[in-house]
Amino acid sequence: MTLSPKNRVRRRRLGVATAAAGLLATLLTAGPALATPDPGDGSVKKEKLSSGEAAQDRSAIKSGEIPGVDEIVHSDNIEHLINVPKGALKGTNTDISFQGKYAFAGNYDGFTIYDISNPRSPKTVSEVLCPGGQNDVSVSGDLLFLSTDSSRSDNSCNSKSQSATVKESWEGIKIFDISDKRNPQYVAAVETACGSHTNTIVPERRNVYVYVSSYYPNAAFPDCQPPHDGISVIKVPRKAPEKSAVVGFPVLFPGDGGNPGSPTNPGVSQTSGCHDITVLPSKDLAAGACMGDGILFDIEDPENPRVIERVQDNVNFAFWHSATFNQKANKVVFTDELGGGGAATCNAEIGPNRGANGIYDITGKGDKRELAFRSYFKIDRHQADAEVCVAHNGSLIPVKGRDLMIQAWYQGGISLWDFTDSSKPKEIGYFERGPITLDRVTTGGPWSTYYYNGHVYSNDIAKGLDVLKINDRRTDPAKKVKLGELNVQTQPDYFDDDDDDDDDDHDD
Template sequence: MILLNESRTRRRRLGVVAACAGLLATLLSAVPAAATPDPGDGPAVEREVSRSAQAEVAEAIADGEIPGQDEIVHSANIQHIANVPKDVLPGTNTDLAFQGRYAFSGNYDGFRVFDISNPKAPKTVSQVLCPGSQNDISVSGDLLFLSTDSSRSDSSCNSTTQPATEKSSWEGMKVFDISDKANPKYVAAVETACGSHTHTLVPERKNVYVYVSSYSPNAAYPDCQPPHDGISVIKVPRKAPEKAAIVNFPVLFPGEGADGGGNPGGPANPGVSKTTGCHDITVLPDKDLAAGACMGDGILFSIEDPENPKIIDQVQDNVNFAFWHSATFNQKANKVVFTDELGGGGAATCTAEIGPDKGADGIYDIVGKGDKRKLVFRSYFKIDRPQAPTEVCVAHNGSLIPVKGKDIMVQAWYQGGVSVWDFTDSAHPTEIAYFERGPVNTERLTTAGPWSAYYYNGYIYSNDIAKGFDVLKINDRRTDPAKYVRLPELNVQTQPDYFD
């Protein structure tokens, strides 16, 4: 393990050889893999890179310009205090949720419950086998919610993959009772159009509303017809979750014809995903506000009536954004950070050739009041540690670190690792800490690294796609005040008011 006092600033040629083979051109013309149907529930397929790129990686490791294979490096203000490898669920690790002394880890094969009462030694409480990518996960009270975004033979946890062209295929939301964390019980299933790639909870006292994000309709899919430009809203009674049902499908991008509204993508906007739904939504229930990352569009909308969300503003970036992936509000709700999943989570996009703007986070100020609020672009942020051409690196899931008067967040970047950065000055964001591993593979392009990195009750928890569950502790005067903020529950996409 290597500790560095600050982020590496030495620039290198790494990534240029791979780009010369056409990587950049490919990224600019491609869009992320379709959400429906998923090709299966196994790990991502590795792809070999050129011999010149392999030699470049070996040279960079030998020169100490990048970490060695699986070698851990981090800034001096972060400690790596625990790792729990994957166990009986071998699939891709995905999102995280938290409740009390428990962490809930999604996996393409199901989910895992950890006891994190001692963050230095997390213990497995239970593991539930229930395949169905991508198993995005949330919790509320005694209920756990799991997204299924691959076509299955039925809604059971014993289902098998089945083509989306068959009417009997199933995709959607699953609901579990977790009153006994050691023995979760499957209690409800709701089929949703085009499945459930991600979901977001809007909790109430008696009910939980679930906003289901899905996309990529196709005329050949009976349950996923174009234009689809909306979200499914599910109402789940807390005391009778078996009665969960869809109560609305609000169209967020109205338009004429089969293509609907939203960003048309290419050829009008080369390299930009066509909007056919949303990828992820973050809500601020205390402020009746939500931000949607919707493929080719970023949106701000009101959830004052949770069954009927209303668009306030809509923005596009047809120069540097390829796929609007996720959103994070600051505490004051006057900024939104949108992430760009350039390459669809399957490409080496943190290279010198791709540069600092493409595949970056976009920081937007929210200006104005009420229904006249606007999203105004201020700057980009991207990690400044170029990765190897064998490392899939992309802006991914993160959360606020609750510091009053400051805008600081932690974020996962796949094999780019975990980054802690400050965007208090919207126009000049800066990284203040990081943690990463060296390439998982030095000869083949491989999907690995942190899918999600979230701050919860004094620690950073990271769900590594390949390496398992990591626990980090940051010791920095800029983030120290966050140690005193305690939450009973955290679903990052249901953003709390940390200082209420």
């Protein structure tokens, strides 16, 4: 759904930034080393636009087809409450996790903890400087898990960038004790093959299992040797995280190793691991977005996940990026990161089916379950040639009887959409900013946009944290659902989970 310009609610300036009370700029001091973005969520070649492309963008702004530079526009059912600019961490903002009244926001330079008890005025509690892109983050109890997928000189937060050809280089999972939100403590590290681009946790009472997604092996990398056709599984004892260790590397693509990519399948990524995994512990189910493949697997034994279905789309999908189950676990939404997070793909030339979400119904039972393709969904709000736009991280909005999702699209902004009818998905709301600049292709916009306890939180790559409120009768029932913890890649069973106590305030 595209709302006409007259229905757009326009804001000439960004929201007023809140004061970052109690800011701790560097809890863990490190040098000025910058993490190197990795393919899959990579750096953008800031290509200068041609004079014709720049002129087209300016014309589109003048006509009202796209918003002006840094202008905010949104549908009338989306309210922008506030923007909190970046603090001490100036790198690329990435994923978000939640616990009680706190949000934990990843950044290529480390992570930030926000107090979101008042969503209209979030406060920065602490910032941890610990470079190591992309610093994908998950939390469980007193533990925080941070992914490092850029080769470092060692596992400390003082490490420097170092070639992966050096055996002593390090990549993997860092573990922090966050019982004191104002002073997180780095307590353990586990090296994993090819690093950790993303992590997904399977929490249990005594242990937390961490599924580590990584890819792009190379014979020249001592710690990232081909074939790399699986994931690392880490077991973390809650009471002794220093004893954390890799307990397995299940092979997910036995035999052929996964999609061969080009030239067999032109334009499709060769599978050499997974980019991201979403688990649904209440159903012992997981979905993996694995470069050239989408998979469904059984996680009844969390140390030994078992693939039960695998699909490919060699026509329209370039890079299987992430996955989201619906509440009934009879659908999966897979996203395609066309252009690797570095291209303007939301335009008429690319079209509606490439760089889109793929909606699959789960049919059958047990080991006979299959993924049946139903449709694509892509925002139809065309973006400027200067705007990197791609399907990215989103979450369910918990409403019984409906399949609703809020999703980040980089500079395509935020999309609120309905896939209750798998074959006829539709956008029902949006929020976006205009281009950062008009002279070159530049990355920016929301990396992760998630619904948590009545509000939407969005980690904007360049602008910081945005808080939104949805005012729509279709999403109103979700306001009754309260969680004590949310890692979007560890999907809760929203309507059977009674654990909504805020019991993590050890530092208050």
